[in-house]
Amino acid sequence: MAEGHVVGIDLGTTNSLVAYMEGDRPVVIPGVDGSNLLPSVVALDPVSASGGRPTVTVGNSARKALIETPERVIYSVKRLMGRDLEEVRTELKFFPFRLAGDIEVGEVPRIQLGELRFTPPEISAYVLRQLKRNAERFFGAPVAQAVITVPAYFNDAQRQATKDAGRMAGLDVLRLVNEPTAAALAYGLDRANEGTIAVYDLGGGTFDISILKLHDGIFEVQSTNGDTHLGGDDIDNLLLAIALDEILGEHGVDLRAHPGAVQALRKSAIDAKIRLSTELAAQFDSELPNGDRYQREIPRAVFELLIEPVLKRTAAPCKQAMADAGIAPDQIDEVVLVGGSTRIPAVRALVDELFRLSARGKKPHTELNSDEVVALGAAVQAGILAGASKTTDDMLLLDVTPLSLGIEALGGTVARIIQRNSTVPASATEHFTTGVDGQTNVAIHVVQGERELAADCRSLARFDLKGIPPMAAGLPRIEVRFLIDADGILQVSAREQRSGKAAQIEVKPTYGLTDEQVGNMILDSFDHAEEDFSKRLLIEARNEADAILSAVGRAPQNPAWNELSAEEQVAIAVARDRLVLVRQGSDLRAISQAMVALDKATHHFAELMMDRAISSAIRGKTMNEAGKDVDEPLTAPHAMAPAEFK
């Protein structure tokens, strides 16, 4: 097996990160732009005039395209992972992107992106590949193994889809770790916090609560609960809906017909939300297509009233998790806050009340950067698996399955075989038989969830047990073993006992992508040729340099250029010439450094360009016109603009 670095990856709804253990502490690996956060945004560049397959860009440059060419960009794809057609249809009401037309029920949904179509795991694979490349550039060596985090409340299909994405990106996913548990690992590294801790994780799109017992290096999850449909996105949508309604009511303009303008308005909503965490009021201020201005002040008190129903939805999972763990709020020693949305004062107030913190003279833990803590924890788990660090040597994570596993019994009821909050790996053995003479197939419907009727639970899979030796009805005794592994993924095996020979029964799940499909979706197999690795890094770096240089070369034609000071223009020219020079050579490090320097020099220019793009989009110019203003979208994973939609 290839030894080498095992990285920890936080594959987030909004942003993704990669981290590793540097000696005895976890560290986030920055991208080429120096930023620790890679926006989980994937854009398909238009096919160039010379033809060929369009290229895919990830991160900030893709996010920039969101306003200009929203139909070529996908974000928040995590919300679509492992979901079936119906669920995705519901989900897409909130997104500008569209499903590919001819998808049949039971198939993995595909998203139409420009002229191509992708499954959600493929989109995630592009994000993962970018993180992998960032890590490889950082180490100067290939990275083939990773730990990836998932929301604790992810079901089996969502977990499998995440693992598939890893494989497509050329990563051997050694373990899936639950995000709140990862955060606990990052906080628990110093062993200062022994006892019972609760991790409250409100991210961009998901909410998780986990209760753990920390003792002597063992992190034992007692219970977990959550909502895979609750997060900062919901708050943004509330603000956005109000603005859209008011614009329609007061100015008679329906912005919903302008996807680019909606994205720009969404950005103002997010800005307002972020400001309201520190200020008592925030302004919405947008120019409308008809020349009017939409101006509105949102006082924090109004904002809090507005989001109260969203925040309240986190209370029930917290109470259920405490009940399942058999503990009262007063027995929780520490509370850890994770996820950008926990910066909202109203969220902190709710947490304080739920766990009676200030009443007990306690404060929640926020010492570690809430955007990075999950990735740091993933790196700790990577360290545990690699067995390479003394610090992690005697650490062990014992996690649980978030949802009960059951099989559909007669009359559509659910026979529960593994209870939620069971420590994984967990197993159960059940026996089945046939109902008809000579029957050689038995179908088992496996569901996940807490409801009484199978129809109300998430259908996980219908397993076909094939190759049962023909016997009289009721005579075969088929032993089926259900095992939830340490990743929270179900494995099913079966054998027939009556016929004497331990006949191996083929078990075929009927959901998700097949092994073969995943194999065909593996991104550029070139990634695996390790002998060419340093050559490949150099080629990639040169390609990135070319893309940046070409964009910078066109910069003076952009109206934003004239807004720069003379000094700024000179600084850009100097940084550009430096990159042109080192690009000729084969010093990878020098090329990377020159790219970072040029990126810094063009930072202000990128911001100016961005502002112009947004106001054009708002004014309702056509996509092409707006495109002229901002020039062509940048290729390559380069971030001309800083992370805007934080």
Place this chain on the structure above:
Amino acid sequence: MLKVVENAVPVACWSCSVAHNESTLFCPDCSKIQPPSSGEYFSVFGLEPRLNLDLVALEQEFHRLSRRLHPDRFTRASENEKQWSLADTALLNDAYRTLKDPLRRTEYLLKLEGAEVGTSDAIPSDTASVKNQGKSSGVPANLLEEVFDLNMQLEEMRRSKTMGQEDPALIESLRKDKAKFEGLVVTVDSDLRTQWVIWDAGDAAVRPTAQRAMVALLDRRRYLSNLVRDVTEILGD
């Protein structure tokens, strides 16, 4: 279905070939992980079947074994060892989950001894699993009258709820009933513990009587907790 392996047949270690007792998860000689054993939960912890367990010691042993068996420790191991680690850890977790809970432990031991018991779901919010519904016994004879009264009140409560008006006297009476039945659950638990002591200390002559008593107590307890659950549900407590 499961049988305690009294005199386990020695099995040779796959790695060092030294024979060891089947129920160990590691070779005593070379410490290598072994394929899953009989699957009997008490023996996973090196214990004789017992109803009174030292839960602190059980947890310590669970942690000690987890450190050695968990798949996290085998990422660089052979494919076989990975599979055994997964299966052994699943067995360890299943065993710990069953033995640390007094009711599940009692049910498990009774089943080991060949008694017919319905399984109760330890998590109160869960509805009884399908398997039990057919098996659930009728109303315990000495509760007949109270249960009849309670069901009448529950029915009345449901009716008034759909009418949109709630009778405070009825609610008060249901609260009292709930407290009473909760008290009966506590009594059952204490009776169960008495039987534990008898079973643990007893011999082959005494144990069957204790087992029968425990089966009856578990039935009664299941019945009572379902009642308490129904009342709690309708009161919205």
